[in-house]
Amino acid sequence: xxxxxxxxxxxxxxxxxxxxxxxxxxxxxxxxxxxxxxxxxxxxxxxxxxxxxxxxxxxxxxxxxxxxxxxxxxxxxxxxxxxxxxxxxxxxxxxxxxxxxxxxxxxx
Numbered sequence: 588x589x590x591x592x593x594x595x596x597x598x599x600x601x602x603x604x605x606x607x608x609x610x611x612x613x614x615x616x617x618x619x620x621x622x623x624x625x626x627x628x629x630x631x632x633x634x635x636x637x638x639x640x641x642x643x644x645x646x647x648x649x650x651x652x653x654x655x656x657x658x659x660x661x662x663x664x665x666x667x668x669x670x671x672x673x674x675x676x677x678x679x680x681x682x683x684x685x686x687x688x689x690x691x692x693x694x695x
Contacts, residue, residue: 655676659672
């Protein structure tokens with residue numbers, strides 16, 4: 588059985604519509620209709636938050652990863668130093684991946 592939908596029309600001033608569009612853009616809703624439906628039905632609307640400090644952290648971690656990879660390829664290191672550095676690099680890489688996973692999960 589195909590569900591039957593009923594529509595609602597709402598008239599807004601240009602200023603009200605602009606405010607509505609800003610609210611939709613700041614939410615996780617993909618469409619105006621989804622946002623309006625949640626408001627009308629009293630369902631929670633999740634917002635998006637931009638975290639600049641998190642972006643800075645990620646950039647620093649990427650730079651650290653690159654630098655450590657460069658160090659690991661240094662031909663002046665002894666075999667023992669290379670093994671130790673590669674083990675340390677693997678541990679750091681694992682921690683970076685864990686942080687990235689937490690960040691991705693917290694954004695959902």
